[in-house]
Structures are given as structure tokens and as C-alpha cells.
Amino acid sequence: DVQLVESGGGSVQAGGSLRLSCEASQLMYTKYCMAWFRQTPGKEREGVAAMHTDGQTVYRDSVKGRFTIAQDTAKRTLYLQMNSLTPEDTGMYYCALGGGYCYTSRLLTEIEYTDWGQGTQVTVS
Numbered sequence: 001d002v003q004l005v006e007s008g009g010g011s012v013q014a015g016g017s018l019r020l021s022c023e024a025s026q027l028m029y030t031k032y033c034m035a036w037f038r039q040t041p042g043k044e045r046e047g048v049a050a051m052h053t054d055g056q057t058v059y060r061d062s063v064k065g066r067f068t069i070a071q072d073t074a075k076r077t078l079y080l081q082m083n084s085l086t087p088e089d090t091g092m093y094y095c096a097l098g099g100g101y102c103y104t105s106r107l108l109t110e111i112e113y114t115d116w117g118q119g120t121q122v123t124v125s
Contacts, residue, residue, distance in 0.1 A: 002026055002115045004095045009120030012085055016124070020080040022095030022117055027076055033102035033112060036069065036080045038091035038122070045094065047108025049080060058107045062088070085124045092119040 003025040012018055020036065035050035049069040051057045057069055068081040078095055096113035106112045 002028070002097060004097060004115055004117035006093065006095050006117045006120040009093060009122045011123040011125065014086055014124055016085050017081070017083045018085065018122060020082070020093055020095075020120060020122075022078040022080075024076040024078070024097060027073075027097075029099035031100055031102075033098045033107055034071065034078045035096045035098075035107060035113060036078075037094045037096060037110070038089075039094070039119075040091040045110060047110075048093070050107035050112075051078075052102050052104070052107065056104055056107070058104070060108060082122070085122075087124050090122060090124050092121050094119045 004022055006022045008020040031053045033050060033052040036048045037045045038048050039045040048063055049059045049067055051069050066084045070079045095117040097115040098113040102112045
């Protein structure tokens with residue numbers, strides 16, 4: 001099984017920045033997609049940003065221009081740079097991995113992903 005370990009969460013004031021990291025214990029697939037999701041109490045988990053090894057990246061409308069997803073394949077690490085944070089960005093952020101072909105239209109949906117991290121909390125006040 002793949003283990004995904006997130007880090008980098010914390011508390012920050014509105015307008016601030018954070019960079020989340022997600023390290024995978026292994027990447028067995030030649031093609032795969034990875035994503036960041038977030039969840040707040042009482043709400044469903046929502047896709048924030050995703051990428052595929054074919055070069056595609058997608059973002060939730062509310063984070064476009066503020067968040068950037070990137071990967072360092074040598075370190076097996078996925079990043080999410082978050083700038084201009086607002087209180088609406090508060091939540092538990094999860095990293096996810098899906099092996100093989102991933103449908104572009106579903107990159108921000110949970111169905112594309114089989115492995116999940118434990119999450120890292122982001123609080124913006």
C-alpha cells in the first residue's frame with residue numbers, strides 16, 4: 001500500500017501563505033493523478049487542485065490564481081502553494097493519489113483516487 005503523509009498546515013492570518021507537502025512512500029504507476037482536497041465540519045470533501053502526469057492541472061474556481069499545485073517526482077512529493085488565503089480556505093487538507101488513467105472531468109472528484117493521506121489542518125483567521 002502507498003502511504004501519503006501531508007505536512008505544512010497551520011494557522012495563518014488572512015492574506016498570508018502556506019505551502020503544503022505530501023510525500024508518497026512509493027509511486028508504482030507510470031501514469032497517475034494526484035490532488036489536494038479539503039473538508040470542513042459538516043461539509044463534503046471538495047477537490048481543490050489536481051494534476052496528472054500527462055501535464056494537466058485543474059483548480060477549483062475559488063482558488064484559481066491563488067493556489068498552485070506542483071510535484072517533485074524525485075522526492076515523490078506533491079505540493080500546494082497557497083497564497084492570499086481567506087477564512088473560507090480553512091479546513092483539513094488531504095492529499096490523494098490515483099493510479100493509471102484519470103479522467104480530466106473527474107480530477108477534482110474523489111472517485112478518481114484510491115489512496116489518501118491523513119490530512120493537515122489549515123486555519124485562516
